[in-house]
Amino acid sequence: VPIDYDPDAQPSNTPLxxxxxxxxxxVSLSETRSRIAIINILTNLLRTxxxxxxxxxxxxxxxxxxxxxxxxxxxxxxxxxxxxxxxxQQISGLTSAAxxxxxxxxxxxxxxxxxxxxxxxxxxxxxxxxxxxxxxxLLKISRCKGQGAGKAKQKIVDKLLLAAxxxxxxxxxxxxxxxxxxxxxxxxxxxxxxxxxxxxxxGHNTAVEPNIAKPLDTENITEEYKKAEGLxxxxxxxxxxxxxxxPALLEKGLDSLAERVPLAVGIPLLPMLGSxxxxxxxxxxxxxxxxxxxxxxxxxxxxxIHASRTPSGIPAVKIFSRHLEDMTSxxxxxxxxxxxxxxxSDNLSSFILDAxxxxxxxxxxxxxxxxxxxxxxxxxVNIRDVQVAVCVYAFDLMYLNxxxxxxxxxxxxxxxxxxxxxxxxxxxxxxxxAYFDFVESCESEEGKSSIEEFLLKAVEQRCEGLxxxxxxxxxxxxxxxxxxxxxKSLPSTYEPDVRTSGWLKLKRDYxxxxxxxxxxxxxxxxxGNGRKAQWWSxxxxxxxxPETGRPVALCKxxxxxxxxxxxxxxxxxxxxxxxxxxxxxxxxxxxGFKPDVYFKPHEVWELRGADITESPVSVAALGMASSTRxxxxxxxxxxxxxxxxxxxxxxxxxxxxxxxxxxxxxxxxLGGKDEGE
Ligand code: ATP
Numbered sequence: 001v002p003i004d005y006d007p008d009a010q011p012s013n014t015p016l017x018x019x020x021x022x023x024x025x026x027v028s029l030s031e032t033r034s035r036i037a038i039i040n041i042l043t044n045l046l047r048t049x050x051x052x053x054x055x056x057x058x059x060x061x062x063x064x065x066x067x068x069x070x071x072x073x074x075x076x077x078x079x080x081x082x083x084x085x086x087x088x089q090q091i092s093g094l095t096s097a098a099x100x101x102x103x104x105x106x107x108x109x110x111x112x113x114x115x116x117x118x119x120x121x122x123x124x125x126x127x128x129x130x131x132x133x134x135x136x137x138l139l140k141i142s143r144c145k146g147q148g149a150g151k152a153k154q155k156i157v158d159k160l161l162l163a164a165x166x167x168x169x170x171x172x173x174x175x176x177x178x179x180x181x182x183x184x185x186x187x188x189x190x191x192x193x194x195x196x197x198x199x200x201x202x203g204h205n206t207a208v209e210p211n212i213a214k215p216l217d218t219e220n221i222t223e224e225y226k227k228a229e230g231l232x233x234x235x236x237x238x239x240x241x242x243x244x245x246x247p248a249l250l251e252k253g254l255d256s257l258a259e260r261v262p263l264a265v266g267i268p269l270l271p272m273l274g275s276x277x278x279x280x281x282x283x284x285x286x287x288x289x290x291x292x293x294x295x296x297x298x299x300x301x302x303x304x305i306h307a308s309r310t311p312s313g314i315p316a317v318k319i320f321s322r323h324l325e326d327m328t329s330x331x332x333x334x335x336x337x338x339x340x341x342x343x344x345s346d347n348l349s350s351f352i353l354d355a356x357x358x359x360x361x362x363x364x365x366x367x368x369x370x371x372x373x374x375x376x377x378x379x380x381v382n383i384r385d386v387q388v389a390v391c392v393y394a395f396d397l398m399y400l401n402x403x404x405x406x407x408x409x410x411x412x413x414x415x416x417x418x419x420x421x422x423x424x425x426x427x428x429x430x431x432x433x434a435y436f437d438f439v440e441s442c443e444s445e446e447g448k449s450s451i452e453e454f455l456l457k458a459v460e461q462r463c464e465g466l467x468x469x470x471x472x473x474x475x476x477x478x479x480x481x482x483x484x485x486x487x488k489s490l491p492s493t494y495e496p497d498v499r500t501s502g503w504l505k506l507k508r509d510y511x512x513x514x515x516x517x518x519x520x521x522x523x524x525x526x527x528g529n530g531r532k533a534q535w536w537s538x539x540x541x542x543x544x545x546p547e548t549g550r551p552v553a554l555c556k557x558x559x560x561x562x563x564x565x566x567x568x569x570x571x572x573x574x575x576x577x578x579x580x581x582x583x584x585x586x587x588x589x590x591x592g593f594k595p596d597v598y599f600k601p602h603e604v605w606e607l608r609g610a611d612i613t614e615s616p617v618s619v620a621a622l623g624m625a626s627s628t629r630x631x632x633x634x635x636x637x638x639x640x641x642x643x644x645x646x647x648x649x650x651x652x653x654x655x656x657x658x659x660x661x662x663x664x665x666x667x668x669x670l671g672g673k674d675e676g677e
Contacts, residue, residue, distance in 0.1 A: 014052065014053055014054055014055055015052065015053055016053055016055065016056050016130035016131065016132050016133070017049050017052070017053035017056035017060060017130060017131040017132075018128050018129070018130055018131070019128070019129035019130055019131055019133070019134050019164075019168055019172075020128065020129075020165075020166075020167075020168060021045070021048065021049070021131070022045070022060055022063060022064070022131050022171075023166075023167045023168045023171050023172075024167075024212060025041055025042070025044075025045040025064075025212055026064075026167075026171045026180070026182055027167050027171075028041045028212050028213050029041055029042075029182040030181065030182050032213075033548060035188070035547060036215075037213060038188050039188055039191050039192055039195070039216075040213060040214065040215050040216050041212050041213055042064070042188055042189060042191075042192030042196075043191075043192040043195040043196050043199070043216055044211075044212045044213070044214060044216075045060070045064075045192075045212060046060070046061075046192050046193060046196035047195075047196040047199045047200060049131075050196055050197065050200045050250070051200060053131075054250050055132070056130070056131040056132050057246050057250060058242060058243070058246045058247070059131050059132045059134070059135030059136070060131045061189060061193070061242050061246060062135060062242065063131065063134065063135055063175065064189060065185075065186065065189055066175070066178060066179075066180045068135075068138055068139060068142060069243070070240060070241040070242065070243060070267075070324075071240065071323070071324040071325070072240075072241075072267070072268050072320055072324045072325065072326050073326070074325070074326065075139070075142050076142055077138060077141055077142050077176070077178060078141070078142065078144075078153075079141060079153060079157070079176055079177075081109070081177070081578060083150070083153055083154050083157055084109060084113075084157060084173060084176050084177065085099055085109075086154060087154065087157045087158050087161045088109075088112065088113045088116050088117070088161065088173075090158055090161075090162075091116070091117055091120060091158075091161050091162055092116035092117055092119065092120055093120070094116050099112060099116065102115060102116065104583075106583075107581060107583035107584070107585035108174070108181075108585055109173050109174070109177050110169075110170040110171065110173040110174035110177070110181075111170060112173075113161065113169050113170065113172075113173035114167070114169045114170035114173070117161070117164075117165075117169045118166075118169075126162060126163040126165075127163070128163070128165075129160070129163050129164055129168060129172075134160065134172065134175075137156050137159070137160055138175070138176075140156055141153050141156050141157070144156075157176060160172060160176075161173070179586070181587050182549075185546060185549035185648070186648075187233075187546065188549075190229070190232050190233050190236055191229050193232055193249070194225065194228035194229040194231070194232040194233075194254075195216060195225050195228065195229070197228060197232075197249055197253055197254050198221060198224050198225055198228045198254070199216075200253065201253055201254070204221070228254050231254060231257055231258065232245070232254075232257070234258060235257050235258050235261050237269060237270045237496040237497040238262070238263045238269045238270075238406070238496055239261050239262065239263060239264060239267050239269070240267070240268070240269070240270055240324065241267055244261050244267075245257075245261050248260045248261050262404065263352075263398070263399060263404045263406065265306045265307070265308045265350050265351075265352060265399065266306055266308075266316070266318055267306075268304050268306070268318075268320035268324045269304070269352070269398065269496045270324070270496040270497035271302065271304060271322055271354065271496065271497070272354075272396075272494055272495050272496060272497070272498065272500070272503060273497070273498065273499040273503070274467055274499060274503040274504060274505035275499045275500065275501060275503065275504055275505070275658075276504075276505055276507075276516035276655075276658070276659060276662070277468075277504045277505065277506050277662070278662050278663075279506075280448065280451060280452065280455075280506065282662070283468050283504050283506060284448070286501050286504060287444075287468070287470055287490065287501070287504070288474070288487070288490070290470060290471075290472065290474050290490065291443070291444050291445065291470075291471045291472065292443075292444045292468050292469055292470050292471060293410075293414070293441045293442070293443055293444070293468070293469050293471055294441060294442045294443075294444070294451050294454055294455075294466045294467070294468045294469075295395060295439040295440065295441045295466065295467045295468075295469065296393075296439055296440045296441075296458045296461070296463045296466065296467075297458065297463055297464045297465045297466055297467045297505060297506075297507070298356040298358045298367070298393055298439070298463055298464070299358070299369075299370045299462065299463060299464045300356045300357050300358035300359065300370065300373055300390075300393075301321065301322075301327075301356065301357045301373060301644060302321065302322040302354070302355075302356055302357075302644070303319050303320070303321070303327065303331075303334070303354075303355050303356065303357045303392065304319070304320040304321075304324075304352065304353075304354055304355075305317065305318075305319050305320075305334070305338070305351075305352070305353050305354075305355060305392070306318045306319075306320070306351075306352050307338050307341075307342070307350065307351055307352075308349065308350035308351075309342055309348065309349045309350065313342075313343075314339060314342075315338055315339060315342040317334075317335050317338045317339075319331050319334060319335075321644050322644055322645070322649075323644055323645060323646055323649060329379050329380045329381060330376070330377070330378055330379060330381055331357065331381070331390070331434065332381055332382065332383035332386065333383055333386050333389075333390060333432055333433055333434040334357065334390070334392055334434040336383055336432070336433040336434070337392065337424065337433045337434040337435070337436055340424075340433060341421065341436070345420075347401070348401065348420065349401050349402065350399065350400070350401060350402055351397065351399055351400050351401070351420070352397070352398045352399035353394050353396065353397050353398065353417065353421075354394070354395055354396035354397075354398065355392045355393055355394040355395060355396075356392075356393045356395065356439070357373070357390050357391075357392055357393075357434075358373065358390060358391055358393055359372035359373040359376075359388050359389070359390055360389055360390065360391045360435065361389070362389040362435075365391075365425060365435075366461075367461050367462045367463070368388070368462070369462060370640075372388050373388060373390065374643070375388060376388050376390075383432050384432070386432050389432075389434070389435070390434050390435070391425075391434065391435035391436065391437055392434055392435070392436050392437070393437055393438070393439045394417060394421065394436065394437070394438055394439070395417075395438070395439045395467070396410075396413055396414070396417065396494060397413045397414075397416050397417040397420070398413070398494050400416055400420060405494070406493060406494040406495075406496070407493055408493065408494075409471065409472050409473055409492045409493065410469050410470060410471055410472075410492040410493075410494075410502070411471040411472055411492070413494065414471075417438070418438060421436065421438075422436075423436055423437045423438065424436040424437075425437055439467075440458075442454035451466075454466070455506065455508075458508070459508045463508075464507055464508060465505060465506050465507040465508045466505070466506045467503060467504070467505050468503070468504040468505070468506060469492070469502065469503055469504075470490055470491075470492040470501070470502040470503075471492060472492055473489065473490065473491050473492045473493060473502075474489060474490040474492075475489050476488055476489040488501075490502060516659055517606050517607060517608050517639060518543070518554075518606070518607045518608075518609070518633070518651040518655075518656065518659075519604050519605070519606055519607070519642055519645055519649070519650045519651045520541040520542060520543060520554060520604065520605055520606075520607050520650055520651065521541065521542045521543075521544060521551045521601045521602075521603070521604055521605075521647045521650050522539050522540070522541055522542075522573075522599050522601075522603065522605060523540050523541070523542045523551050523553060523586070523588050523590075523595075523598065523599050523601050524539070524540035524553075524588075524590075524593070524595030524596075524597060524598045524599055525537070525538065525539045525540060525573070525595055525596065525597055525599065526538055526540075526556075526595055526596045526597075527596050528566075532558075532566065534570065535566040535567065535569070535570045536566075536569060536570055536573060536597070537558045537561070537566065538556035538557055538558035539556065539557050539558070539569075539599075540553055540555075540556055540590075540593055540595045540599075541553070541554050541555055541556070541557050541605065541607060541636070542554055542588060542589075542601065542620075542650075543620050543621075543650060543651050543652060543653055543655075543656060544647055544648055544649070544650035544651070544652055545589070545652065545653055546648070546652055548589065550587045550588055550589055551588045551589070551601045551647065551650075552588070552589040552591070552619060552620045552653065553588065553589065553590045553591050553593045553618060553619070553620065554618055554620045554631075554632060554633060554656075555609075555615075555618065555632045555633045555636050556593070556636075557607065557636040557637070557638055559635070559636070559637045559638065560608075560636075560637040560638030560639060561638050565638075573597070573599050575597065578600065579599060579600045579602070580597055580598070580599055580600070581597065581598050581600075582596075582597055582598070583598065584598050585598065586598060586599075586600050586601055588601060589619055590619075591617055591618050591619030591620070591622075591630060592616070592617035592618070592619075593617060593618075601647050602647060603641060603642075603643075603647070604641070604642040604645040604646070604647060604649070604650050605638055605639075605640070605641055605642060606638075606639040606640050606641075606642050607633070607636050607637065607638060607639060608636070608637045608639055609633035609634055609635055609636045609637065611633075611634050611663055612631050612632070612633055612634070612656065612659060612660040612663055613631070613632055613633070613634050614626050614629040614630070614631060614632075615629055615630055615631065615632035616628075616629055617630075617632070618630035618631060618632040620632065620653055620656060621653035621654070621656050621657050621660075624653060624654065624657045625657055625660055625661075631653075631656055631657070631660055
């Protein structure tokens with residue numbers, strides 16, 4: 001993008017969407033919490049863009065989802081608050097002290113910018129902002145690197161804020177601060193995209209809807225919506241990139257979208273997830289005596305490895321985290337290993353495999369604690385500097401030699417995995433390459449007592465417990481005959497982004513306490529007392545509610561933290577930082593909790609507890625377990641920071657309810673509850 005990008009000079013057959021159109025939708029979104037209303041607004045916005053400004057659809061979707069590109073391409077805006085406040089000073093003529101006073105009252109930079117600019121009379125009108133211009137400007141900011149980057153960023157922000165008017169100023173500023181504060185979460189955007197494209201197909205009323213909040217016409221097309229939503233979501237979980245999905249939709253609509261945007265090497269799919277269980281009995285019950293394989297649940301880092309042979313012979317390899325971040329530069333030793341694999345196997349052209357990377361002792365092959373792995377450098381590691389040896393424990397194969405395997409059973413995928421690759425176990429002479437092995441497993445045919453022994457072995461070898469996987473898919477009618485009751489089918493296919501009953505996890509401490517740990521978001525704290533007077537304690541922790549796109553407070557926690565951790569937390573969440581405020585400036589549902597300070601929700605901690613209780617203060621899962629009370633956690637204990645998780649992947653209220661139901665001995669159904677159904 002040239003530095004002085006001019007929207008009007010961009011080649012385009014259709015007019016570019018005005019930024020005011022998007023802002024209008026954002027204003028409407030901020031006025032509602034109803035999911036139906038949110039979907040209506042987004043659909044009306046997107047159908048307008050599809051019919052009048054199709055070239056603006058991709059940037060509009062990115063701006064709505066508060067991102068600049070797919071998750072697996074790291075694009076950092078890297079904009080400090082000083083640049084934004086300097087721009088606001090410039091355009092409003094207000095002093096920095098005046099702006100600070102305004103900020104202390106409202107707590108939101110968008111509101112401050114809006115108020116500051118509303119008093120300014122512009123003599124020369126600026127040409128209106130367009131959606132692509134705003135998006136491209138953000139990309140330009142992210143590309144400013146090295147000397148003079150600050151100045152260049154300042155110039156772009158000045159230009160944007162100068163051209164913005166009315167509500168645009170508020171939302172542009174929030175976008176620049178990467179805190180849009182509206183509930184346009186991924187699922188809502190995908191649903192709205194599907195509906196907008198249904199409405200854009202011939203035969204439907206494609207007229208642009210001037211009233212953005214108008215309810216959609218659902219008569220006669222509910223089934224069509226459902227089909228389209230299912231299709232887009234199914235495509236997205238296998239290929240989570242709007243960069244490909246949106247051009248494909250614009251080109252030929254929903255028709256054969258799955259074939260045109262397939263699973264592809266180099267683009268990470270959303271990982272399959274395990275459902276928590278409480279005991280081996282529960283596992284046998286949920287799997288209804290069908291054959292399974294119990295595997296070690298290693299405590300390392302999940303790695304989705306994509307590789308393909310290039311004409312030069314050197315394979316193109318990418319490694320993605322559970323959260324789809326590109327970790328390729330973190331693991332040169334794994335890349336080296338894969339080069340070796342390609343060099344020694346003639347019949348291999350491409351694959352995608354699922355594995356856990358675990359720190360090991362290279363001389364004994366013994367599994368090392370997670371902290372060892374966590375100590376490795378994160379980026380741009382040179383293979384000569386690798387100090388902590390790792391083993392790639394492979395457990396699934398999703399793609400092999402140009403063929404997707406997701407629809408195959410786990411038994412078939414596992415056979416292919418084991419016949420295609422060979423272990424490279426410790427100890428080895430040629431150091432610094434990663435080791436490779438299949439996960440250790442025990443088959444259900446060996447009997448329940450063998451599985452129990454296997455669990456003990458897993459724990460002894462520093463694993464978190466077991467992952468229990470159904471080997472063959474079980475259709476619904478067959479299980480009904482067995483059980484004489486209405487039961488769902490049990491899938492053993494690879495289901496991206498779903499916690500199915502085909503993958504069950506059993507953690508080491510299932511006997512006492514909660515069946516699973518929770519991943520929670522710190523959102524506030526109180527001043528500590530006594531020994532903890534200089535620290536924040538307790539800390540207020542929240543679940544992530546995907547329905548509202550916001551954290552919802554769960555419980556206070558003051559145990560499990562070391563003094564070193566308390567000190568670091570106090571320094572990080574200092575009131576002078578961007579992470580802590582006396583005002584509730586970040587969108588969270590607090591229920592009855594009133595902390596002394598509020599934290600910016602941006603990190604995830606793992607939490608354990610004795611059990612889940614009903615609470616009059618918490619609004620987490622309100623209405624799901626009891627109509628008047630939320631759920632909370634008894635004796636919460638901090639375990640560790642989950643650096644591999646973003647707040648949107650923290651535990652949800654429905655996950656908590658599942659554990660609570662298990663705890664109550666109430667099961668939702670014999671087959672368990674599958675997310676995404
Ligand atoms: P947790 O907090 O338990 O790690 P999670 O939310 O990260 O859970 P889950 O689906 O609950 O993910 O558990 C599966 C995780 O366990 C995988 O993401 C993977 O990192 C890890 N794991 C370790 N061993 C295995 C295995 N044999 N099969 C599948 N996943 C495994």
